[in-house]
Amino acid sequence: MASSPSALDKEQIFGMAEKEMEYRVELFNKMTQTCFKKCVDNRYKESELNMGENSCIDRCVSKYWHVTNLIGQLLGSGRPPM
Amino acid sequence: MASSPSALDKEQIFGMAEKEMEYRVELFNKMTQTCFKKCVDNRYKESELNMGENSCIDRCVSKYWHVTNLIGQLLGSGRPPM
């Protein structure tokens, strides 16, 4: 009974992995939405991203990443809080 | 072992059906929220929808539907992308 993980333990491990993946997908989606709003002109005069938009996007992603790490530190670790 | 679907295959089929239904519910909810914002006066001077609001709602739903199909085509099929 003690040596191999119980069905419930396994449920917990898979559940944790699933929540962690959901979290990363959500992080990516929020970053994408937020940087689109901040960087891309919503009048859509053309279908290409212009140079200004492209460099804004790169910097936005970089800054978003820094904010994620900064808040992770404030919450007590480099990782998301449990 | 090969003829009937395994437990895992079944999980997958049910999972797909569930995701597809979640998708349709979310589509409906987003459309409802968006058309409410676009068509209904948020000062709420009465509890009935007036004629202008009603016809705006009908057209909003119709246009939302067209945009859904248009973007579905752009993404490579009439159906949502997998």
Add this chain to the structure above:
Amino acid sequence: MASSPSALDKEQIFGMAEKEMEYRVELFNKMTQTCFKKCVDNRYKESELNMGENSCIDRCVSKYWHVTNLIGQLLGSGRPPM
């Protein structure tokens, strides 16, 4: 077969409990987000909540609670609609 609940019945009971808990968490989160927007100055000149913000938060929570109950009644019961 009739006396103890079937696996499917159990699934349903646990599913219901889960949905109800998700609902309460979502209610709490929406209230937190909404009252933050309504009460807290988003220029963040300091990291403490000031007196005005604190009393605004208390009243905001109280009013949010009343609106929740009021809409619950309108929808036909004191509880969320099923």
Add this chain to the structure above:
Amino acid sequence: MDKSMLADLDSLPEADKQRMTVMIDQLQIRDSLRMYNSLVERCFSDCVDTFKHKSLQKQEETCVRRCAEKFLKHSMRVGMRFAELNQGAATQD
């Protein structure tokens, strides 16, 4: 949420049909609870803007009632129009 939006169960074996029905019921419960939450949030955000009192003021309460009623009527209308469009699309196939 309308059951017709979801799935055609007739072609499934009995056990799967039952499981699918449970799944649909669960989605409907979750959907109506979410709808309730977003209705509260919308009507609160649109109707309550001053925080000098702890309790809801008369005109705020009136506003919330109208907001909720309007939203429900709106939601039903959207459902009807949406069903018609789905119907049309289904018969075109």
Add this chain to the structure above:
Amino acid sequence: MDKSMLADLDSLPEADKQRMTVMIDQLQIRDSLRMYNSLVERCFSDCVDTFKHKSLQKQEETCVRRCAEKFLKHSMRVGMRFAELNQGAATQD
């Protein structure tokens, strides 16, 4: 998220109690991860508005720190007030 918000487990048989506990733990993990994500989004949106540099500027960092601290204090206060209201409602029943 406060455990008291969720469910009263005492009346359940042992196996169900365990399963319910796992479910509540999972919901709490998901909730704190979502809270983390929306905190990042809110503080980023409110504090970062210029994109001339790749790295966070000093005053942006200060703003993000204050934003996060304020939000956490706010969230705790909301939790306390909400618990009181739930308590009051429970004893009235």
Add this chain to the structure above:
Amino acid sequence: MDKSMLADLDSLPEADKQRMTVMIDQLQIRDSLRMYNSLVERCFSDCVDTFKHKSLQKQEETCVRRCAEKFLKHSMRVGMRFAELNQGAATQD
């Protein structure tokens, strides 16, 4: 969504690996359906503002097409930059 974002499966036993793969596939399906929904909502909200007609007007359609194309290009670019940052962080560990 990029598979590399998710999990390292090599260390798992075969049965768990399979189950994990199914889970990841399910998350990817849900993610692309949600992306589709939010793309529709964003482009509709930004491009459609008058409701004098039932059908999409020419300039609205053009706007929606550009919006969707821009968003997809944007999303790919964000994915690339994000992967680089994750890579960098991983090698620093």
